[in-house]
Amino acid sequence: MIVGIVGSGAMGSGIAQVAAMAGEEVRLFDKSKEATSKAIQNIQGSINRLVEKDKLSPSEGVAALGRIFICDQLDTLKDCDLIIEAVIENLSVKKEIFIELESLVSASCILATNTSSLSIASIASSLQQPARCIGIHFFNPPFMMKLVEIIPAIQTETKIISKMNNLIESWGKIVVVARDTPGFIVNKVARPYYSESIRIMEEGIANIYEIDQVMTSHGFKMGPFALMDFIGHDINYRVTESVWKSFYFDSKYRPSFTQLRLLEAGFLGRKSGRGFYNYSDKSESVESEINKELSDRVFMRIISMLINEAADTVGQQICSEDDVELSVKFGVNYPKGLFEWGKELGFKKIVSILDDLFDTYHEERYRVCRYLRNLAKL
Numbered sequence: 001m002i003v004g005i006v007g008s009g010a011m012g013s014g015i016a017q018v019a020a021m022a023g024e025e026v027r028l029f030d031k032s033k034e035a036t037s038k039a040i041q042n043i044q045g046s047i048n049r050l051v052e053k054d055k056l057s058p059s060e061g062v063a064a065l066g067r068i069f070i071c072d073q074l075d076t077l078k079d080c081d082l083i084i085e086a087v088i089e090n091l092s093v094k095k096e097i098f099i100e101l102e103s104l105v106s107a108s109c110i111l112a113t114n115t116s117s118l119s120i121a122s123i124a125s126s127l128q129q130p131a132r133c134i135g136i137h138f139f140n141p142p143f144m145m146k147l148v149e150i151i152p153a154i155q156t157e158t159k160i161i162s163k164m165n166n167l168i169e170s171w172g173k174i175v176v177v178a179r180d181t182p183g184f185i186v187n188k189v190a191r192p193y194y195s196e197s198i199r200i201m202e203e204g205i206a207n208i209y210e211i212d213q214v215m216t217s218h219g220f221k222m223g224p225f226a227l228m229d230f231i232g233h234d235i236n237y238r239v240t241e242s243v244w245k246s247f248y249f250d251s252k253y254r255p256s257f258t259q260l261r262l263l264e265a266g267f268l269g270r271k272s273g274r275g276f277y278n279y280s281d282k283s284e285s286v287e288s289e290i291n292k293e294l295s296d297r298v299f300m301r302i303i304s305m306l307i308n309e310a311a312d313t314v315g316q317q318i319c320s321e322d323d324v325e326l327s328v329k330f331g332v333n334y335p336k337g338l339f340e341w342g343k344e345l346g347f348k349k350i351v352s353i354l355d356d357l358f359d360t361y362h363e364e365r366y367r368v369c370r371y372l373r374n375l376a377k378l
C-alpha cells in the first residue's frame with residue numbers, strides 16, 4: 001500500500017515512521033522544506049535509538065527509512081491508496097488540501113484526517129466523494145502511543161471503517177471507533193482530570209502538590225498539574241476551550257481563568273520552563289503528608305467526575321464501554337479503565353458523591369448522566 005502524508009510536523013512525521021516501520025511505502029509532503037528535513041532527522045534519530053536499544057536491527061532501520069520518500073509537490077501523492085492529512089488545525093486549510101488531493105488521486109484513494117477537534121463531516125463535505133473521508137486520530141508521539149481513534153463521518157462508506165481498522169491494527173496500534181463528536185473519546189473523557197483538579201485548587205481545598213500526589217498515589221503516572229505542564233498550556237487550554245465551544249458552551253467543560261492566565265503570561269509549562277511548577281527551581285517539588293480524609297475527598301471528586309464523563313460518552317453512543325477503557329489506558333495511560341474503577345468503588349457511591357456536589361454548588365457540571373444512574377441501579 002502507498003500511504004501519503006500531508007504535513008510533516010510532530011504528528012505527520014510520527015505517523016510516517018509508524019507506517020514505514022510497518023512496511024508501507026510512505027510519501028511525505030509538507031509545504032515547508034525545513035519541516036520535511038526536520039522530520040527526516042527526527043525519524044532517523046528515533047530509528048537509531050531503537051537500533052541502539054536492540055529493538056530493531058540495523059538493516060530493518062535502513063529499510064524503514066528507505067520506504068519514506070520526501071515529496072516537493074502535492075501531485076507526487078497521486079498514486080497513493082491512503083492519504084493522512086496532518087497539517088495545522090484549521091478547517092479552511094484542511095478543506096483546501098482535501099479539494100486539491102481529490103483532484104489528483106484515483107477514485108479508490110481514502111482521504112483521512114488526523115484532526116483533534118474539527119468535525120470529520122465538515123472536512124468530508126469539501127469532497128466530491130465525501131464517502132471516502134474518515135478521521136484517523138493518532139496520539140502524540142504517534143510512535144510511542146498505542147491508541148488510534150477511528151472516526152467515521154456520517155458520510156463515510158461503512159466498508160472503509162473496517163478497512164482502516166484492520167490496516168491501523170496491522171501497524172501495531174490499538175484501534176477504537178468513535179462517533180464524530182467534539183473531542184472524540186479521549187479528549188472528552190479526560191477533561192475532568194484537568195478541570196476538576198483546577199477547581200479543587202482554585203477553591204483552596206488542596207494545592208497542586210497535594211492533588212498531584214493524591215492522583216499519583218492511585219497509580220496515575222503524572223498528577224494533573226504536572227501533566228498539564230507537560231502537555232503545554234497552549235495545547236491543553238485550547239483543547240478544553242474547543243470542546244466547551246463545540247458542546248454549545250456546556251458549563252461542565254468551561255475552561256479556567258487560572259490556566260488562561262498561565263497561557264497569557266507565556267508560562268506554557270515544561271517547554272517554557274514554567275507552568276504550574278517552576279522548572280528552574282529544583283527545590284520546588286514538595287512531598288508532604290496528606291491526611292487521609294483530604295486525600296479521599298480529592299481523589300473521589302476527580303475520579304467520580306471522570307467516571308461520569310465516561311458514562312456520558314457511552315450514553316451518547318459515542319463509543320462502547322470497552323472502547324472507553326482502551327482509550328483511557330492507551331491514549332492517556334490511566335492505570336485502570338474508568339468503568340472498572342467505577343465497579344470497584346461502586347457506581348452508587350459515585351452517584352451519591354456527584355449528587356452531593358450538585359446539591360452544594362447547584363452547578364450543571366455536577367449533573368449525573370442517565371447512563372451512570374442506570375449503572376448505579378444494577
Ligand SMILES: NC(=O)c1ccc[n+]([C@@H]2O[C@H](COP(=O)([O-])OP(=O)(O)OC[C@H]3O[C@@H](n4cnc5c(N)ncnc54)[C@H](O)[C@@H]3O)[C@@H](O)[C@H]2O)c1
Nearest residue numbers: 007008009010011030031032035086087088089115116140
Ligand atoms: N500535537 C498533538 O499533540 C496532536 C495530537 C493529535 C492530533 N493532532 C492534530 O494533528 C495535526 C497536526 O498537528 P501537529 O502537532 O503535527 O502540527 P505541527 O505544527 O507540528 O505540524 C503541522 C505541519 O503542517 C504543515 N503545513 C501547514 N499548512 C500546510 C499546507 N497547506 N500544506 C502542507 N503542509 C502544511 C506545516 O508546515 C507543519 O510542518 C493537527 O490537525 C492537530 O490538531 C495533534
